[in-house]
Amino acid sequence: MKKLQIKIVLIGHLRRTLDLRKIERFKSRFFEINEIERINNLPSPQKDDGYLDVSFSREEITTMLSSVNGADAVIGVINYRFTDNFYLHRTGRNKACISIADIDGLLLENNISIENFVLKNIYEMIVFKNVLGDLTSDEVYSLVHQDTRGCLFDLNGDKCDVVYNTEKPIICDSCKAFINERSLPNNFVRDIERELRNIRKPLICSVEMFIRKYPLFSAALAVTSSIVINLASNLIWELMRLK
Numbered sequence: 001m002k003k004l005q006i007k008i009v010l011i012g013h014l015r016r017t018l019d020l021r022k023i024e025r026f027k028s029r030f031f032e033i034n035e036i037e038r039i040n041n042l043p044s045p046q047k048d049d050g051y052l053d054v055s056f057s058r059e060e061i062t063t064m065l066s067s068v069n070g071a072d073a074v075i076g077v078i079n080y081r082f083t084d085n086f087y088l089h090r091t092g093r094n095k096a097c098i099s100i101a102d103i104d105g106l107l108l109e110n111n112i113s114i115e116n117f118v119l120k121n122i123y124e125m126i127v128f129k130n131v132l133g134d135l136t137s138d139e140v141y142s143l144v145h146q147d148t149r150g151c152l153f154d155l156n157g158d159k160c161d162v163v164y165n166t167e168k169p170i171i172c173d174s175c176k177a178f179i180n181e182r183s184l185p186n187n188f189v190r191d192i193e194r195e196l197r198n199i200r201k202p203l204i205c206s207v208e209m210f211i212r213k214y215p216l217f218s219a220a221l222a223v224t225s226s227i228v229i230n231l232a233s234n235l236i237w238e239l240m241r242l243k
Contacts, residue, residue: 007071011078062091093134
C-alpha cells in the first residue's frame with residue numbers, strides 16, 4: 001500500500017508546544033509527514049465574545065486551509081475552539097483540522113502527550129481515506145459511535161472522554177466489521193491495530209502513574225528492592241574477599 005504523504009499545518013499560535021520531531025519520526029507503513037507549514041495571520045472570527053473566547057466555525061477553518069495543498073492529506077492544528085465545541089472537523093476531500101483548545105490541559109493532567117492525540121487523529125483520517133475514499137463522505141457516521149469504547153472512532157462528545165482512546169486506542173468489533181466489508185489490502189485492520197499500540201505513554205510516565213495509583217505497594221517494592229540489592233552487594237563483596 002502506498003504511504004499517504006501528510007502535511008501538518010499549525011494555525012496561529014499554539015499555547016502548548018508540539019514536539020514536531022516526535023510526530024515526524026513516528027514510523028508507519030500507512031503515512032509519513034512530508035512537511036510542516038504554518039499559518040500565522042488569522043482572519044478575525046465571525047464569533048468573538050472577547051479575546052479569551054475566540055472561536056472559529058468549520059466554514060472559517062475550511063477557508064483558512066483552502067490554499068494549502070501539496071500532500072495526500074492536510075491536517076491542521078489550531079489552539080482556538082470550534083463554535084460547535086467539537087475538536088475535529090473534516091474540511092475537504094483530503095483535509096481536516098484538530099482543535100487542541102481545552103484538550104491540551106486535559107491531556108497533560110492525565111500525563112498524555114498532545115503529540116499522541118494528534119497521531120491518534122491522523123490514524124482516524126487515514127482509515128477514512130482508505131475505507132471511504134475521501135474525508136467528506138457522510139459514511140463516516142457509520143464508523144463514528146457516540147458510546148465510549150476506547151475505540152479510535154469514539155465520538156468523544158464529552159471532551160473528557162479523549163483520555164480513554166488517545167493512548168492505546170483500539171478498533172472495536174463493529175468498526176472492524178464495517179471496515180472489513182470494503183475492498184482493502186489483506187490485514188489492513190490488523191496492521192492498523194499493531195501501529196496503534198505504539199501510541200502510548202513513555203515508560204517513565206507509566207511508572208509514575210503506577211506509583212500514584214499504588215503508593216503503598218510501590219513503597220514496599222522500593223524497600224524490598226533496596227534490601228535485596230544491599231544483600232546481593234554484601235554477598236558479592238564477601239565472595240571477592242575470599243578470593
